[in-house]
Amino acid sequence: MINYLIFFLTLASIYAVLSLGLNIQWGYAGILNIGIGAFFAVGAYASAIVTTPDSTNYIGGFGAPFIVGAIVAMALAGLLAFLVGLVTVTLRSDYLAIATIGISEIVRLVLKNEAWLTNGVRGIAGIPDPWLAGSPLTFLILLVLVLALVFWISDRAYRAPWGRVLRAIREDEPATMAAGKNVLSFRLQAFVLGSMVMGLAGALYAHFVGFISPEAFQPEFATFIVWVMLIAGGSGNTRGAILGAFAIWGIWSGTEILTSNVLPPDWITRASALRLLLIGVLLQIILLARPEGLLPEQPPRPIDPDKPSRWRIRG
Amino acid sequence: MTDFLQLIFYGIVSGSILALGAVGVSLTFGILRFANFAHGDLMTIGAYFAFTLGITLGLPFWLGFVVACGATALTAVVTDKLVFRKLRRRPPVILLISSFGIALIFRSLIQLVWGSNQLVYRQGIQRPVAFAGLNLRPDQITIVLGAVVLVLGLHLFLQYTKTGKAMRAMADNVDLAKVTGIDTERVVTWTWILGAIMACAAGVFLGLDTQINPVMGWRVLLPIFSATILGGIGSPYGAIAGGLVLGLASELSTLFISPEYKAAVAFAILVAMLIVRPTGLFGGR
Structure with missing residues (x-):
């Protein structure tokens, strides 16, 4: 039971990191990324290749420590986002959404077909634990520390002038441009930063499960569920992003227990489709009934102009 | 040369689809101003x-x-009444996210009802018809002819019926269309x-050409979007040309690159279009 709890919390925390990454893109800057799985997969594979021992089947043998893997994962995911962003930030959000679908398709094809790089469909095994003598519990502790760090940085960024510019772009792009802000540069920054966080989540995932293959990065679990998490939790709200990840992952895991006990055996194979259906319907209900999510966005309150202040010039 | 013509034919078949x-x-x-991510699954x-x-x-x-x-x-009309209609006053991106969810709902329902195995319309191999040294499968000829008939029908509908004219008016300018009643x-x-x-x-044509499975529509969504953008998003006539160009390009690409990367050609064309001419070949929105 305690093992299951640790397992649950670990996966939920990884999803929370993903959800925070998407929050920087969608919640702050209104950037539509439908290819989360691509950045997640690039991060996972980058870290796996860098940290695993030598293999005759695919490139690698660097045997680097986890921290190097995580940095490479973030760098590559960020680079990918930078390249896609260069082409698409100037365009309307629909185009970016379509381009990110393209990126996830390309990444999927490369993972499957370029065996020299990724070992193809057989995947990469033996990805080491970050600690020398690690246990699931020590991994969870590391993960919670990383999650806290990502949370702190993105919450700080939200309140900073940087986050304010992003919110302004999201609400009124021409006005922000008129205020002299380089809109394109800010959007690109948000897209790259969010994707780097997703790459980091990928690295964490790879080191947690120890084995990755292209199958692990299906759009349903790597992209769709993250969107539901962020929208359910409250896009734009860092606490909401984390709450949404835990809540939706709770529902997902809860329904797994339910379907494996309640449904007749010949329905088990279809249970996964039934649970995805439930999550899909849940998204529609949230969008219709509570679009702001469980914890709505709370932008920092502007300073009250009527409040007497010693800085105020009295007329 | 025959190989080349054969690829052209395959390109026209997949281009029609x-x-x-x-x-x-x-x-x-x-009309609705959002990229419908559930369209591929509607095909399925x-x-x-x-x-x-x-x-x-x-x-x-x-x-x-x-x-x-x-x-x-x-199915599409009921989905619209249940979900999209109620979201229409919101920004179009919300509709896009919703359609992404609808796509998954469709796919899950298909897996629940029909299972996830591959199905085929026709057992066994169809004997190809030889024509000028080319191998043409009857099903593939049906696909091309069927597509021509449907596109012609759509053209007549858009040009000559009152509803078709109203649709074109609304695509041009919603407010003006409303003013005219x-x-x-x-x-x-x-x-x-x-x-x-x-x-x-x-x-159905995609199923005739290959086989039927729950992700068939989702897999072609990217080339379909690329074709739409190529023709100028929002312009149905451009989309037809875009589809043909994309079908030909991805079949002909197999001369140079591994067929595994056919989907990547769609993406490369998309990126090139976005850089050079994001409004599409024939000017869209």
């Missing part, structure tokens, strides 16, 4: 409906096809019906 899909995306985009639904009617129930295939298109149109909700319903019929045909 993509064109039918892209027309639907373009129609819904023109059409393909499965036709399978149940034509193969399981044993109706004549063409009758099953027509009824399946009706059922697909009904066009019932916009009715036009929206018709847009879904037409888009879904095209989607169903694209799905």
